[in-house]
Amino acid sequence: xxxxxxxxxxxxxxxVPRLTGYSPAARSKARPEHAEDLPVIALTGGRGLGKTVLxxxxxxxxxxxxxxxxxDCESDEFAGPFEDTWSAAAEALLSLGIQLGPRPTGAPRxxxxxxxxxxxxxxxxxxxxxxxxxxxxxxxHWQRIALLAAPDPRGRERARxxxxxxxxxxxxxxxxxxxxxxxxVSTAVDSLLQELFDRQKxxxxxxxxDYPHAGGDAHRGLVLLAQDFRRGGDxxxxxxxxxxxxxxxxxxxxxxxxxGWRRTATRxxxxxxxxxxPLGRALLQPILRDRADGRPDRTVILAALRAxxxxxxxxxxxxxxxxxxxxxxxxxxxxxxxxxxGDPSHGLLEVRLTPLExxxxxxxxxxxAPDPDTPPRLARAIxxxxxxxxxxxxxxxxxxGQHHEQPRLLTPGTLLATRLPAFEGExxxxxxxxxxxxxVPAGRLSRLTVLAAAHDTVSAAALASIRxxxxxxTSGVYDLAAELTEQRWPxxxxxxxxxxxxxxxxxxxLRHLDAGPVPAVWNAVHTTLIGHYRxxxxxxxxxxLALGETGNAVARLRETFAAPNTAAxxxxxxxxxxxxxxxxxxxRRAVALGETDADQPHPPGVDLALHxxxxxxxxxxxxxxxxxxxxxxxxxxxxxxxxxxxSEAHPTGNRTLWQASRSWPAAVLEWRPLPQRSx
Numbered sequence: 001x002x003x004x005x006x007x008x009x010x011x012x013x014x015x016v017p018r019l020t021g022y023s024p025a026a027r028s029k030a031r032p033e034h035a036e037d038l039p040v041i042a043l044t045g046g047r048g049l050g051k052t053v054l055x056x057x058x059x060x061x062x063x064x065x066x067x068x069x070x071x072d073c074e075s076d077e078f079a080g081p082f083e084d085t086w087s088a089a090a091e092a093l094l095s096l097g098i099q100l101g102p103r104p105t106g107a108p109r110x111x112x113x114x115x116x117x118x119x120x121x122x123x124x125x126x127x128x129x130x131x132x133x134x135x136x137x138x139x140x141h142w143q144r145i146a147l148l149a150a151p152d153p154r155g156r157e158r159a160r161x162x163x164x165x166x167x168x169x170x171x172x173x174x175x176x177x178x179x180x181x182x183x184x185v186s187t188a189v190d191s192l193l194q195e196l197f198d199r200q201k202x203x204x205x206x207x208x209x210d211y212p213h214a215g216g217d218a219h220r221g222l223v224l225l226a227q228d229f230r231r232g233g234d235x236x237x238x239x240x241x242x243x244x245x246x247x248x249x250x251x252x253x254x255x256x257x258x259x260g261w262r263r264t265a266t267r268x269x270x271x272x273x274x275x276x277x278p279l280g281r282a283l284l285q286p287i288l289r290d291r292a293d294g295r296p297d298r299t300v301i302l303a304a305l306r307a308x309x310x311x312x313x314x315x316x317x318x319x320x321x322x323x324x325x326x327x328x329x330x331x332x333x334x335x336x337x338x339x340x341x342g343d344p345s346h347g348l349l350e351v352r353l354t355p356l357e358x359x360x361x362x363x364x365x366x367x368x369a370p371d372p373d374t375p376p377r378l379a380r381a382i383x384x385x386x387x388x389x390x391x392x393x394x395x396x397x398x399x400x401g402q403h404h405e406q407p408r409l410l411t412p413g414t415l416l417a418t419r420l421p422a423f424e425g426e427x428x429x430x431x432x433x434x435x436x437x438x439x440v441p442a443g444r445l446s447r448l449t450v451l452a453a454a455h456d457t458v459s460a461a462a463l464a465s466i467r468x469x470x471x472x473x474t475s476g477v478y479d480l481a482a483e484l485t486e487q488r489w490p491x492x493x494x495x496x497x498x499x500x501x502x503x504x505x506x507x508x509x510l511r512h513l514d515a516g517p518v519p520a521v522w523n524a525v526h527t528t529l530i531g532h533y534r535x536x537x538x539x540x541x542x543x544x545l546a547l548g549e550t551g552n553a554v555a556r557l558r559e560t561f562a563a564p565n566t567a568a569x570x571x572x573x574x575x576x577x578x579x580x581x582x583x584x585x586x587x588r589r590a591v592a593l594g595e596t597d598a599d600q601p602h603p604p605g606v607d608l609a610l611h612x613x614x615x616x617x618x619x620x621x622x623x624x625x626x627x628x629x630x631x632x633x634x635x636x637x638x639x640x641x642x643x644x645x646x647s648e649a650h651p652t653g654n655r656t657l658w659q660a661s662r663s664w665p666a667a668v669l670e671w672r673p674l675p676q677r678s679x
């Protein structure tokens with residue numbers, strides 16, 4: 001966790017220090033921004049862009065210096081099911097209070113642990129409605145809530161004693177008589193005020209007097225809050241809003257009162273991962289609403305969102321790139337006189353995480369695999385495969401560091417098959433599988449593995465109807481397509497799974513599902529698609545090539561070479577040659593360079609020279625299009641030569657082929673896809 005986060009420095013070294021008022025890297029105070037009104041920072045981007053790693057790094061850096069709470073909204077602890085007197089939001093607020101309470105080791109000497117008395121009162125009122133219940137379970141639950149009073153051993157012991165007393169009191173007072181809900185809540189709240197709070201501390205809950213219909217009576221407000229929580233729906237949303245307000249009020253009290261926090265500029269931090277989950281909305285919307293209504297606080301909140309959430313991130317939300325926050329936070333709330341100044345979404349600043357640059361990837365690979373025999377193009381090949389996605393780059397760079405004996409043979413393909421040891425508490429395993437575990441929900445992996453060979457929802461549905469009958473069939477194809485979009489995976493009109501890295505990982509897994517020498521599942525999937533595309537030559541031949549059958553592709557390209565639409569011919573060649581290849585040994589280079597020409601039979605009635613040139617061209621384009629292979633200078637030169645010769649041989653398309661002889665090799669050497677010409 002302590003390593004360098006390449007490409008995220010503006011957030012770590014600039015944005016967060018400006019918001020919190022402290023720089024862990026410099027070990028000094030920083031000039032805080034937005035003293036009166038803080039934005040909620042939404043870190044956005046698809047899977048694998050490093051949002052979780054970034055939040056965890058921020059938590060690691062700041063825990064010694066400031067109160068820090070970290071939540072993953074997709075964690076099992078918030079999955080439920082919950083009873084009427086508890087919810088994911090209540091559990092999350094309790095978790096935050098427990099995390100934020102202890103005194104950080106590096107905090108100023110006078111800064112003490114923070115007691116969350118308001119939150120304690122609210123959560124206890126909610127939870128007390130669950131009595132009578134299993135005594136042991138209820139006791140344990142209440143003891144956790146009571147920890148909010150004082151997060152230290154003495155406080156825990158006092159909480160245990162109080163819980164035992166109040167449960168005994170309830171059992172005695174309501175023995176044999178089912179008590180009204182309001183009576184149980186009142187008894188629990190009264191006992192809390194009497195046993196855990198002294199007279200001065202009891203005053204902190206007066207804010208609950210503002211609860212709707214409480215009429216300024218805090219005790220009545222707590223009872224109404226518990227009732228609304230139990231009713232569910234909008235009533236529960238209102239109750240949870242007030243509980244979230246209570247947590248922030250407790251933090252504000254610590255920074256305004258005599259606890260020592262008012263002498264430090266380091267603001268508290270709340271970090272919310274996977275905030276696109278409904279729990280994320282439940283936590284963030286009350287904060288945004290209160291701040292829009294003129295209830296500011298000094299809690300720094302960063303939330304990571306994978307999917308585009310139109311509720312939290314409507315079009316009017318202010319946004320910027322990572323680079324834009326290096327020197328200033330480009331956010332300001334609209335002036336109060338603006339007609340929509342009260343819109344809660346104005347309290348958000350979306351910071352869009354962008355992929356790593358090639359230079360970042362090179363530094364990461366050099367750090368893990370510094371051997372001078374490591375191929376100089378390996379880092380750029382990793383960038384091409386991953387698109388600069390930090391998760392993919394990090395694991396592939398680590399895989400490169402495992403090859404100490406023959407580093408010169410490294411390719412992205414060998415890295416995917418490398419076994420990585422356990423690292424920083426994470427399990428080891430094959431690089432490909434570790435990546436897929438991070439990028440694809442477990443329940444989707446088997447279906448996406450098969451559908452990765454498809455080109456659109458129609459072919460995916462055809463594939464699913466035959467190959468996934470026992471795993472959702474065609475009904476789940478459109479759901480999967482929508483999920484890929486919602487999770488911000490890039491789209492590609494030529495593939496069902498548009499992202500190069502994700503598609504390559506899935507196809508690699510599909511190819512190696514069978515342990516034996518015959519890849520039965522791989523063969524069956526592509527055979528199904530060959531049948532589906534019997535009337536679409538380019539796609540049919542693409543799948544034949546994936547099975548290692550090249551004869552029909554060469555014949556098709558040879559027979560259509562003289563057609564007038566040379567751009568369309570090039571596009572067909574490009575698409576056919578984009579077929580995946582996992583053959584061992586890989587003979588594409590040898591064929592492209594003409595080393596196997598002498599072994600080729602002369603097809604009757606055809607120009608052998610043209611036949612061999614098109615065969616060499618197909619194999620060259622196939623090898624150079626492969627994201628798991630390194631570009632080969634000799635193959636690039638052969639690609640150029642064959643296209644140039646074909647430009648001279650074509651009756652009408654000379655200029656188009658000549659241009660391709662320049663643009664295709666240039667694209668390979670500049671790490672771009674082979675260009676499409678027909679569009």
